[in-house]
Amino acid sequence: MWTIGKLTVKEMISKRIFLITIIMTLIFLALYGTAIYFAGKEGAEAGDGGQGTEAFLMQQFVASQLLGVGLYFSSFITALLAIMSSVSAISGEVSSHQIDTWLMRPISRSQFVLGKFLGLAFLLIAYAISLFFSIIFLHQGIGAEWMALDIEPFQMIKAVSVFAIQPFVLVAFGVLLSTRMTTLNAGIVAIILYGAAFIGGFIEQFGAVVEKTSLVNIGIVMSLVFPIDSMYRKMTILLFDSADNPLSIAQGGMFTSISTPGNIMVWYAVLYGAAAVVFSIYSFKNRDV
Amino acid sequence: MDVIQTKSLTKTYDGKGGISDVTLSVGEGIVYGFLGPNGSGKSTFVRTLLGLLQPTGGEGYILGEPIGTTKSREQVGYLPELFRYPDWLTGKQLLESHAELCKIPARQRSRRIEEVIELVGMAGRETGRISGFSKGMSQRIGLACAILNDPKVIFLDEPTSALDPIGRKDVRDLMVYLRDQGKTVFLNSHLLYEVESVCDNVSIVHQGEIVAQGAWRELMMTEAQVEIVTAGTGAVQFPPFIKSWQKGNEEEGRTRWILQLEDERDIPKILHHLSSGKVDVHEVKPITPHLEDVFMHWVNRKKESAYVDNR
Numbered sequence: 211m212w213t214i215g216k217l218t219v220k221e222m223i224s225k226r227i228f229l230i231t232i233i234m235t236l237i238f239l240a241l242y243g244t245a246i247y248f249a250g251k252e253g254a255e256a257g258d259g260g261q262g263t264e265a266f267l268m269q270q271f272v273a274s275q276l277l278g279v280g281l282y283f284s285s286f287i288t289a290l291l292a293i294m295s296s297v298s299a300i301s302g303e304v305s306s307h308q309i310d311t312w313l314m315r316p317i318s319r320s321q322f323v324l325g326k327f328l329g330l331a332f333l334l335i336a337y338a339i340s341l342f343f344s345i346i347f348l349h350q351g352i353g354a355e356w357m358a359l360d361i362e363p364f365q366m367i368k369a370v371s372v373f374a375i376q377p378f379v380l381v382a383f384g385v386l387l388s389t390r391m392t393t394l395n396a397g398i399v400a401i402i403l404y405g406a407a408f409i410g411g412f413i414e415q416f417g418a419v420v421e422k423t424s425l426v427n428i429g430i431v432m433s434l435v436f437p438i439d440s441m442y443r444k445m446t447i448l449l450f451d452s453a454d455n456p457l458s459i460a461q462g463g464m465f466t467s468i469s470t471p472g473n474i475m476v477w478y479a480v481l482y483g484a485a486a487v488v489f490s491i492y493s494f495k496n497r498d499v
Numbered sequence: 500m501d502v503i504q505t506k507s508l509t510k511t512y513d514g515k516g517g518i519s520d521v522t523l524s525v526g527e528g529i530v531y532g533f534l535g536p537n538g539s540g541k542s543t544f545v546r547t548l549l550g551l552l553q554p555t556g557g558e559g560y561i562l563g564e565p566i567g568t569t570k571s572r573e574q575v576g577y578l579p580e581l582f583r584y585p586d587w588l589t590g591k592q593l594l595e596s597h598a599e600l601c602k603i604p605a606r607q608r609s610r611r612i613e614e615v616i617e618l619v620g621m622a623g624r625e626t627g628r629i630s631g632f633s634k635g636m637s638q639r640i641g642l643a644c645a646i647l648n649d650p651k652v653i654f655l656d657e658p659t660s661a662l663d664p665i666g667r668k669d670v671r672d673l674m675v676y677l678r679d680q681g682k683t684v685f686l687n688s689h690l691l692y693e694v695e696s697v698c699d700n701v702s703i704v705h706q707g708e709i710v711a712q713g714a715w716r717e718l719m720m721t722e723a724q725v726e727i728v729t730a731g732t733g734a735v736q737f738p739p740f741i742k743s744w745q746k747g748n749e750e751e752g753r754t755r756w757i758l759q760l761e762d763e764r765d766i767p768k769i770l771h772h773l774s775s776g777k778v779d780v781h782e783v784k785p786i787t788p789h790l791e792d793v794f795m796h797w798v799n800r801k802k803e804s805a806y807v808d809n810r
Contacts, residue, residue, distance in 0.1 A: 213596060213599045213600050217585075217596055220587075221585060221587060224587040225587070306583050307579065307581045307582075307583045308583045308584065308585060310546070310549075310551055310577070310579045310581075311577065311579065311582075311584065311597070311641070311644060312600070313549075313550070313551055314549045314550070314551065314572055314575065314577045315572060315597065315600040315601060316569040316570070316572045316573045316600075316601070316602075317569065317600060318569050496553050497553075498551070498552045498553055499551050499552075
C-alpha cells in the first residue's frame, strides 16, 4: 500500500502538469499579493479621514471579501486539481494496462486502491494547506494594517482543517468513479457535481439573504449530495467569526457565509469521503482489469 | 507437485469469447507452451490465473494456492503481452518499485536488480527513462521485472513480440536457463517455432478451448510420413497397413514415393515387406511434418469431433 502511495506521489510530481500547476499557483499568489498590497495601501489612504463604526465596518467588509475571494479561488483550483488527478487514478492504469504488472504482485486490490487514494490525498491536502496559509500570510502581511483581520492561530488551524476536507472528499470521490468509469466519464461526472455544489452554495447564500427557506434547502440538499461548497462556507465561519468581535464579519458577502453549515455537516463530509474510499475498495475488488 | 493446475477453468464475457473448460496441469522445472492463434484466449487464460480477470467457472491453483489470492502470486513472475510500464520511471526505479512490492529485503535489492539487468541484456541502459526505451528495451526490462523476485513460476505472454532475432534467441536462452534452474516457464505464443524450440509440453488452444495437450514430440506425430526411393519405375506392392501412398518423380530408373503411415514405428516393417517382395530400396527418409500442419491437424480433429458430437 505504501509503495503504491509513494509511487502515486512520485508520479504526480514527475508530471509536467504538476510543474505547470506550481508555476501558475505562484503567479496567482504574486497577483493576489500585488492586489492586496495596493488595496491595503489605497484603503489606508482613503480611510485616514474616516473614523468610527462605519469606517471599521467598511474596512472589515472589504478585507474579509478580498480574503474570501483568495480562499475561494484557492478552493476552486485545489478542487480542479483534485478532480483531474483522481479520476484517472485507476481507470488510467487499467486502460494503459500498466496496472497488470502491479496487481500481479502479492498485493490486494484494496491495498492498491488505498495506496492510490493516500498518495493523491496526501499531495492534494498538502497543496491545499500550503495555498491556504500562503493566502492568509499574503493577506495579513502584505495587506498591512488596513487589510489585516483579527484572526487567531487557533481559528486558522480549525479553518484549514475544514479547508483540507475538500480535497479529501474530492479525491475519494474521484477514485471511486475511476474504479468504474473511464477517465473522461468520471471527469465529467465529478465536474458536473462540483459545479452543482458550487451553484447550490450560492443559491443557499442568496436564499439566506432574501430569507427564502426553499432556496436555502436547495443548497442544503446539494451539500448533502456533494459536500464541497458547504466545507468552504464552514471554513469561512471558522476563520472570520472572532469570539472577541461582536460584529461577526462572517456575514460578509457571497465569498463568505451567511447561511452557516453546522458541525454535523463537517462530520458528514468526512464520513462521505471515508464511505467513498470504502466503496472504491468494494467496487474494484472483483472487477476485471 | 503441479505448479499450475486448473479444473474446467472458464472465463467468458456474457457467455462468449474468452476461455472455456480449460483443464491442465503443469509440472515443475519445465517450459510449458500454450500455443494458439491470436484471439484464441491464451492471454485471457493467463490473466485469469493471475487474478486480473475473475473466472466465470471452474477453479485454478498456482503452487497449490487458489488463484486470485495474494498468496498465489507470491512466487510468480509475469511479462504481459501488452507490456506498458510507467514511462516517468527509469528502468532501475521500476525494478526498485517492484522489488519493494515483492518484499525483497532492502539489503539484497541492489544486487538482485544488477543480476536481472545483466540477465536480460540491459546493463548500462537501466538508468534511462522508460519513455526513451525502444519496444525491445521495454520488453527486456519487463522480462527483468518478471524474474526479479526469483519466482518459481514465470508467465511469459508473447515474450519476443518486440524483439529482433538476436533478442529472440536471448529470450529462448533465458527460458532454458530458468528451466535449468528448476523454474517453470509458462509460455504463451502463437509462434510455432518458438514453442517447438524450447517447450517440453504443450497445449494447443483454439477458440478458447484446448484442442490437444501433451509432450510436444507426441503431438508432432500427427501423420507419420516417409519418403522412399525404390529401384525401377513399375508399380510396387506396399503392405496393407499403409494408409495411402503417392508416386513422385521418376529419375535415373528410380521412383520416389511418399507414404502416409499410422505410426512412424511402422517404417522397419515396410522395409521388411519390400525386401521380401524383392524391391530394392535406395533411400528411406522420414518426413518431419510442418508445424502449421500439426497445428491444423489438431484444430481440425477437434472440429470434427465437435461436429460428430453435435449430430
